[in-house]
Amino acid sequence: MAEPQPVLEMTGISKQFPGVRALSGVDFRLLPGEIHALLGENGAGKSTLVKVLTGVYELDEGRISLNGAPVRFSSPLQSQQSGISTVYQEVNLCPNLTVAENILLGREPTRRGAIRWRELRRRAAELAARIGLELDVSAPLGAYPLAIQQLVAIVRAVGIDAKVLILDEPTSSLDRDEVERLFGVMRRLKAEGVAILFVSHFLDQIYEVCDRMTILRNGQLVGEYPVTELDQVALVQKMIGRELGELEALTGHIRPAVGDPLVETRGLGRKGAIEPFDLSIHRGEVVGLAGLLGSGRTESARLLFGADGADSGEVRIEERKVSLDSPVAAIAHGIAFCSENRKTEGLVPDLTVRENIILALQAARGWTRPIPAAQRDELVAKYITALDVRPANPEAKVGTLSGGNQQKVLLARWLITQPKLLILDEPTRGIDVGAKAEIQKLVVSLSEEGMSLLFISAELEEVLRLSHTIGVLRDRRLVAQIANGPDVTADRILETIASGAGT
């Protein structure tokens, strides 16, 4: 079957940010009348590619051609004028303006410099009706629910006689029915010959609506595949970048026995972050959370720590219902949280090791009851030794420490408060192998001492090695809870991530 001439062709695209190579030599093409998925984990370069294409970023190397002619965009306006329309994950419209204005902003019909309001409303209603959306276009956009706003964004995008329509995670805020409606619109546009680039991390949606897919990993092209030729397991492997066979099988190691339930959640959830989940963590248990980036791992941890408010469900600690509406409340109940972004959410780089370590304990005591200096120095010295923080100088600025040592300082800060539940979000990311092993050993020994841990990591091997129970997340849902044992392998977890089937 001869392929038609691509509408859009990107070759050898590279984009460098300070310290990061976001894209290197990526090729991408889009055929007319197809829905093409762009896939990859967060940070794989999907958004960068989209932003290069829409003129938000200028590219460093490579060529873009549209209908065979080379183009170069330096602003969103330019790319729009060339027939590339984009709908972003967040609705990028103005909620204070009317629906009609949002659809036609920048293309208002005017007569002698004055906007013709009636004509504007008529045209907007017409465009909306074209994709089957009937609504009062004179109402402010903000009066409509998010899903309708997203559809209005699509009306706007399509209204600019788009040849290429980019949908950058448009479904993340939509519910099932709304997604169906969006897919209906996409299929209709596809039939009209519009080329659609669809970015989503909901794999089921990709298989439902897309024709082909391009996979990125670490800013590089993995490949382009027809959807029918790559099943979900193979897709996940390509996204993560490891063949199943390469994944180290778990060698059974003895795990300590598990005590009574410490923390239980029932239907705990937050709209748009994580669907309601039931999870129980026992004393001395390590619960690992596995799933792709963006599957809701961090979101569930944040709910448990009160960093985000839950909008459904309840949490019980030691069989008593508690309200975790703020980190302070969570700390008071003995929950500690080591954030994934240790730079932005955890450590204060300009303060010393000592000050950083003492921060949470001081917060737990309240600012009116300072910790006596002698006791403070003793505690700090103890944890610096216990965790082998290098340099072992409590007066060193945390910002000057290596990643692994920073992570240890963050751990020390929470350990000092003697939490009952310690949540570790990607504690070993970006640190060297030695520090990684030390942190893993620490997790095991803490659990043996009776502390409960919620362990989040992108590395399946690590989760498998440390956890008693593995919670598998997919598409912001806790799809399975697997008791770890000799028969549980990385393959099985990967399959669960890919298929979504609980076992």
Place this chain on the structure above:
Amino acid sequence: MSALLRDKRLPVLVTAILFIAMFAGGASRYQNQNFLSVQVIANLFIDNGYLLVAAIGATFVILTGGIDLSVGSIVGFTTMLTAWLVQQQHWPVLVVIPLVLAVGCLGGYLMGYVIHYFEIQPFIVTLAGLFLFRGLCLVISKESISIDDRTISKLALYQVQLPGGTFLSLGAVTSLVFLAAAAFVLHYTTFGRRVYAIGGNEQSALLMGVPVARTKVAVYTISGFCSALAGLLFTLYIQSGDPLHAVGLELDAIAAVVIGGTLLTGGAGYVVGTMLGVLVIGLIKTIISYEGTLSSWWIKVLTGALLLAFILLQRVIGSRGRAAPLPAR
């Protein structure tokens, strides 16, 4: 009810009702002092025309979500520059007027440029403008300069007769014409809609292809122009230049804008509301002066109370306005 609460015109309506109620109250209280006359309203425009023009400029800025603190200083500087050029340098008035307007535009343009391209808070940049222009007043002269130029006096005393024996000053007429022009620009031109779009969500506006940079700089330029025009009207009204003229006028202008129902966060509001806000503040002054025994500080106290009330009203409307699910089809 909820449809009414969501209507963006509600705050303006509330201000209008407040104005009418205050006026009716004044009319019944000062029956013997001829309060109930069209001239009382005409006088509101005569006495507050300069404030109206300044507040219109502030409306543009606030609609984009910004703020302009340099208004009073530019007004004061304009009075000084005009008085100095006309009185002491004997420049013709017809040359001075475009010149001072250009100076105002330039000041506004520079502040807008710095705000946008250096990504500095408008508060800080226009605060610098506030000090700069106030300082420049004193560079011209430390003393007040009164104007006895013939043209200026003629312009100041010129009366536009209206049916029924009422009259408006030239300043009042200018401010009303300017109001109409501003309303047209905001509601019937693409530029005006861009101002609203930026106030709604600047990032979105950029992604929707709005030339954000040009629009924002233009808005501060307009505010600078308005301040200079207000300065000219103030010069006509008071016939002097003084380094301490219009100190704190920007705050009156902002108060008028907010009482007129414009959201400080930007994106919603009307210049007609701003006019009503100016009238309400003007009416407070009028009533206090009719009362006779009350200190003029009561003007500030009442303005403060009203401002608070209107900010709370915005809050209430804002929070109700959000939740409005409307099923599709």
